[in-house]
Amino acid sequence: MVRLLFVLLVTCASAAQAADWKVARIATPGRVIALATVDGEVRVDAGWLWYVAASKDNKVSLRFVDQMVWPKPPEGALADGHLATGKGDIAHAWLAEPTDRYEHGVLGDKIEAGSVVIETSAGKRFTVKLKPDAVFEDLNVRLADLDGDGHDEAVVVKSYLKRGSALAVIGERKGNYEVIAETPPQGEPYRWLNPAGIADFTGDGRPEIAFVRQPHAVGTLELWALRDNNLQKLAELPDFSNHIAGSRDIDMSAVADFDGDGRPDLALPSFDRRRLRIVSFAPSAREIASIPLPAKAATNLALLPGTKGPLIVLGLDDGSLVMVTRE
Numbered sequence: 001m002v003r004l005l006f007v008l009l010v011t012c013a014s015a016a017q018a019a020d021w022k023v024a025r026i027a028t029p030g031r032v033i034a035l036a037t038v039d040g041e042v043r044v045d046a047g048w049l050w051y052v053a054a055s056k057d058n059k060v061s062l063r064f065v066d067q068m069v070w071p072k073p074p075e076g077a078l079a080d081g082h083l084a085t086g087k088g089d090i091a092h093a094w095l096a097e098p099t100d101r102y103e104h105g106v107l108g109d110k111i112e113a114g115s116v117v118i119e120t121s122a123g124k125r126f127t128v129k130l131k132p133d134a135v136f137e138d139l140n141v142r143l144a145d146l147d148g149d150g151h152d153e154a155v156v157v158k159s160y161l162k163r164g165s166a167l168a169v170i171g172e173r174k175g176n177y178e179v180i181a182e183t184p185p186q187g188e189p190y191r192w193l194n195p196a197g198i199a200d201f202t203g204d205g206r207p208e209i210a211f212v213r214q215p216h217a218v219g220t221l222e223l224w225a226l227r228d229n230n231l232q233k234l235a236e237l238p239d240f241s242n243h244i245a246g247s248r249d250i251d252m253s254a255v256a257d258f259d260g261d262g263r264p265d266l267a268l269p270s271f272d273r274r275r276l277r278i279v280s281f282a283p284s285a286r287e288i289a290s291i292p293l294p295a296k297a298a299t300n301l302a303l304l305p306g307t308k309g310p311l312i313v314l315g316l317d318d319g320s321l322v323m324v325t326r327e
Contacts (some may be wrong), residue, residue, distance in 0.1 A: 089152055308326040
């Protein structure tokens with residue numbers, strides 16, 4: 001009886017939260033295939049042609065781009081990897097040394113990275129090279145000062161050939177860069193995790209890292225923090241996904257202050273991708289909205305300015321483009 005009452009209360013709360021949000025379709029000239037945020041612009045591939053999305057008065061419009069220019073990867077970089085640009089002591093970071101020694105293929109091919117290259121603001125380069133028992137199974141290197149010492153760390157997914165994926169933090173130690181902390185690996189090969197966001201989610205003044213453990217099979221959202229040179233798990237919530245197996249879209253999440261309390265929140269799909277869930281970790285881990293979608297989420301998420309907070313833009317598996325906004 002108590003459990004039934006709890007379920008009814010959660011269901012009623014979720015319904016009330018969803019009523020505060022609306023989902024609206026955005027007119028597109030073709031089926032939406034992909035969505036990406038590059039150099040601060042939201043770009044939409046509709047009918048195999050690229051458009052830049054912009055918002056005004058809670059309305060989204062698309063502007064055709066005659067030629068889409070993507071940042072050129074450095075020489076020797078992973079072909080489908082992305083160049084990370086920082087504002088601190090790490091100027092750039094990228095995945096390098098392509099290798100086929102791990103045949104998972106969760107990101108669309110079986111080529112992963114054997115190293116991460118760090119380029120400092122002083123112009124020095126450092127290579128963090130893995131042993132043959134692991135790869136960097138990722139497309140992005142994420143930069144943030146995780147321990148509050150004024151120096152950036154790099155966050156990347158490290159996958160062991162026999163033990164599965166871990167979240168790895170690369171930092172500077174004694175004049176060199178190395179892996180300084182990592183979460184326990186998943187335990188078996190081909191068990192992967194996908195980062196969802198880095199921000200001061202708890203309000204303690206230092207960023208934490210959110211990721212989804214096994215987004216295709218388990219779907220647990222976990223929050224970790226770098227404390228005393230170790231990664232510590234702070235919270236977890238069930239029923240999430242932020243990736244489709246075989247896709248290169250690994251940014252199916254968005255970080256912003258969605259409820260107006262001055263702290264960053266996290267938006268990402270439910271495990272079945274039929275709802276957009278918004279969660280907060282302050283003062284505790286909890287869902288603050290669960291918004292039904294007219295079809296399954298199928299692309300990266302992006303943010304545009306709105307009149308009542310950020311607009312969340314995403315593509316669905318029926319080929320449509322939608323925005324999610326507060327009423």
